Amino acid sequence: xxxxxxxxxxxLHWGEMGARWGVNRSVAQVHALLHLSPRxxxxxxxxxxxxxxRSNVSTAIKELQGxxxxxxxxxxxxRRDHFTSVEDTIELVRLVIEGRxxxxxxxxxxxxxxxxxxxxxDTETPDDVTARITExxxxxxxxxxxxxxxxxxxxxxxxxxxxxxxxxxxxxPSQS
Numbered sequence: 472x473x474x475x476x477x478x479x480x481x482x483l484h485w486g487e488m489g490a491r492w493g494v495n496r497s498v499a500q501v502h503a504l505l506h507l508s509p510r511x512x513x514x515x516x517x518x519x520x521x522x523x524x525r526s527n528v529s530t531a532i533k534e535l536q537g538x539x540x541x542x543x544x545x546x547x548x549x550r551r552d553h554f555t556s557v558e559d560t561i562e563l564v565r566l567v568i569e570g571r572x573x574x575x576x577x578x579x580x581x582x583x584x585x586x587x588x589x590x591x592x593d594t595e596t597p598d599d600v601t602a603r604i605t606e607x608x609x610x611x612x613x614x615x616x617x618x619x620x621x622x623x624x625x626x627x628x629x630x631x632x633x634x635x636x637x638x639x640x641x642x643x644p645s646q647s
Contacts, residue, residue: 501531511553
């Protein structure tokens with residue numbers, strides 16, 4: 472696959488963004504290439520295009536499959552697997568948010584809930600610290616409930632909320 476300057480720039484930035492989010496740079500770059508590719512690519516072509524070791528590409532593919540961000544397909548007369556990214560960008564973002572929620576936010580919320588309960592039940596933790604942990608838990612629960620409510624809505628409703636976000640914010644009086 473021939474990469475243009477814009478494609479290289481996108482892939483490099485996607486890799487940097489992934490690294491900031493705690494995702495291996497190579498994994499993010501493989502995902503970016505597959506996201507941009509108009510056709511499914513075999514692992515060998517991914518490795519060649521990105522100048523990555525085949526083992527790095529295999530590891531990246533496994534991780535991306537774990538996130539459900541790529542799909543595997545076969546072509547007649549070719550024994551190799553071919554890979555493509557989820558094509559629908561809204562679905563792609565939804566999968567990333569869902570994955571991060573399940574891997575990061577939900578376990579943290581559970582830990583904070585348990586710690587808040589422990590702090591409320593002990594006499595060693597100062598009241599102001601207990602209050603801070605409890606407040607953190609309550610705010611995290613509000614965000615989680617909001618996420619769960621939005622996730623249950625049909626896609627057109629989700630898109631309407633996304634599109635109206637800035638408009639809704641402008642209707643709320645500033646309290647600064």
